[in-house]
Amino acid sequence: MSPKTILLLGALISGLGVMIGAFGAHGLKDILAATQRTDTFETAVKYQMYHALGLLLVGILMVQFPALTGMKFTGICFLIGILIFSGSLYILSVTGITWLGAITPIGGLFMIAGWLNLVWILAKNL
Template sequence: MSEQIVISTGALFGLLAVIFGAFGAHALKQTLSENQLKSFDVGVRYQMYHAIVLLILGYSSIDTAHVVYWCFTLGIILFSFSIYVLVLFDAKGRKLKFLGPVTPIGGLLLVLGWLLICFQF
């Protein structure tokens, strides 16, 4: 995994987290319930935390960097993005039950990435 790809991915996820955070705080404030806004915010925060770690990971030389990269990248997509979709569809009165199990799978991938970092050191 090249350093540029890891850093670019982290930067893209960070950029999207800022955009989604602003969108949630301003555009969705009148549309979503308080609980829906809290869920949306969890997705944004976890996305930003892991984007920052991806940026740091791009400059590191740990042996498991490529596996951590994939755990965090897929984890962000499955965890945060499934929350965004679930919340937005729920706000329109449509439940996407098939996405319910996707969120915890993404969370497990994020945990696995952190475990790999822990075991590295």
């Protein structure tokens, strides 16, 4: 992924986080209350936003410090983490399909791997 792609994805996913959060608070209020998953939905939005901002950070670092290698891997980890972690929690929140909670940690591991990779890159190069 190029820095431009990572920055565009970060901006897009951030905007979607705001829209999904607002939709959950207003459009899905009754459904989330019925499944008692409002907190789960909010966690999904929160982590989506954190990692979308992480994507923006990665893209900026790629532009400002092109010699940093391995940043694409960090961006890919964040993206996969968002899709699996937040995506599974969104579906779980709306449908009540509890087995989806079993795959959520996989997304969390991708998020952690992204942050650890970023720490490694920065420690090695700065």
